[in-house]
Amino acid sequence: MKTINKLNTKQVVLITGASTGIGHATALYLDKMGMKVYAGVRKETDKQKLLQEGTSNLTPVFLDVCDQDSITRSFDLVAKETGEFTFSLVNNAGVSLNGPLELLPLPDIKKLLDVNVCGLLSVTKTFLPLIRKNKGRIVNISSGHGLLAIPDKSVYAASKFAVQAITDSLRVELLPFGVSVSSVVVGKVNTSVLGKILDDRNKMLEKAQPEIVKLYSHLIEYFDKEVKNIPGIEAIEVAEVIAKVLNRPKPKAQYLIGPGAKKMKVLSRFPSGMRDNLLYKAIYT
Numbered sequence: 001m002k003t004i005n006k007l008n009t010k011q012v013v014l015i016t017g018a019s020t021g022i023g024h025a026t027a028l029y030l031d032k033m034g035m036k037v038y039a040g041v042r043k044e045t046d047k048q049k050l051l052q053e054g055t056s057n058l059t060p061v062f063l064d065v066c067d068q069d070s071i072t073r074s075f076d077l078v079a080k081e082t083g084e085f086t087f088s089l090v091n092n093a094g095v096s097l098n099g100p101l102e103l104l105p106l107p108d109i110k111k112l113l114d115v116n117v118c119g120l121l122s123v124t125k126t127f128l129p130l131i132r133k134n135k136g137r138i139v140n141i142s143s144g145h146g147l148l149a150i151p152d153k154s155v156y157a158a159s160k161f162a163v164q165a166i167t168d169s170l171r172v173e174l175l176p177f178g179v180s181v182s183s184v185v186v187g188k189v190n191t192s193v194l195g196k197i198l199d200d201r202n203k204m205l206e207k208a209q210p211e212i213v214k215l216y217s218h219l220i221e222y223f224d225k226e227v228k229n230i231p232g233i234e235a236i237e238v239a240e241v242i243a244k245v246l247n248r249p250k251p252k253a254q255y256l257i258g259p260g261a262k263k264m265k266v267l268s269r270f271p272s273g274m275r276d277n278l279l280y281k282a283i284y285t
């Protein structure tokens with residue numbers, strides 16, 4: 001890991017979904033930089049782990065982005081301790097759901113949209129008075145699937161396109177208050193989400209009707225290989241970029257991290273007919 005530059009001025013940040021992966025790496029990275037970090041978790045074991053790993057400046061908070069009471073309780077705690085310092089929010093909590101729409105259970109679809117979209121909106125809305133107070137920043141963790149919607153990812157892509165839309169809308173809405181809003185668009189990152197994707201997919205296939213599974217077998221095999229074989233980057237690389245966004249005088253609207261995200265951005269600019277052809281040929285021929 002590169003040397004971490006310590007900050008001179010005190011800054012406060014809340015990061016949602018800090019139990020594992022990108023959120024966990026970012027909470028510890030920002031803590032090492034000298035920021036006052038509130039790290040959202042949902043389990044006591046994750047709280048204890050973070051308390052052991054971080055400094056006394058890192059405070060785990062119980063925050064389920066789908067539970068308004070827990071969001072309000074976190075807000076009350078953070079607001080009491082933030083004082084006149086700049087407060088920023090990193091919306092990282094998210095879940096994944098892959099597969100052909102015909103095979104995806106409706107409760108799973110609704111849950112994903114609840115966490116990835118409504119959860120992000122609820123946390124942002126609740127914390128806005130604090131973010132606005134001292135020109136804080138909002139950093140939304142997005143995905144290459146928020147730039148290019150491909151087969152097998154209709155639901156996940158819908159949620160990350162929504163994250164992009166929220167980012168773009170709020171960036172101008174909050175400009176008069178000096179609040180910056182950026183998205184960090186990541187490609188494949190080696191986190192526990194990749195194992196969860198394969199587990200969920202197996203569960204989905206067990207429940208589905210075999211004749212329907214057969215219809216989509218080619219597509220399912222293609223994306224199984226993709227999850228297993230395409231190299232990912234490490235979560236710490238994303239943490240380094242989030243730290244930059246929080247500390248640059250003028251953050252950019254969008255940051256692309258990893259080869260996957262950059263490739264998706266380029267492909268998203270192709271005319272739709274050409275794009276569809278390329279995707280079809282890659283998957284089916």
Ligand SMILES: NC(=O)c1ccc[n+]([C@@H]2O[C@H](COP(=O)([O-])OP(=O)(O)OC[C@H]3O[C@@H](n4cnc5c(N)ncnc54)[C@H](OP(=O)(O)O)[C@@H]3O)[C@@H](O)[C@H]2O)c1
Pocket residue numbers: 016017018019020021022023040041042043063064065066092093094095096115119141142143144186187188189190191192193194196232
């Ligand atoms: N890994 C990738 O390849 C990749 C690529 C593009 C974008 N992303 C995005 O990056 C973000 C982090 O993903 P990751 O790869 O680090 O996955 P991860 O290791 O599975 O972490 C997801 C985090 O979200 C939390 N979470 C889930 N549901 C929640 C809820 N209702 N309330 C609060 N927290 C909740 C999880 O907490 P629990 O442990 O309590 O469940 C966990 O801390 C997500 O937004 C994801 O979409 C990841």
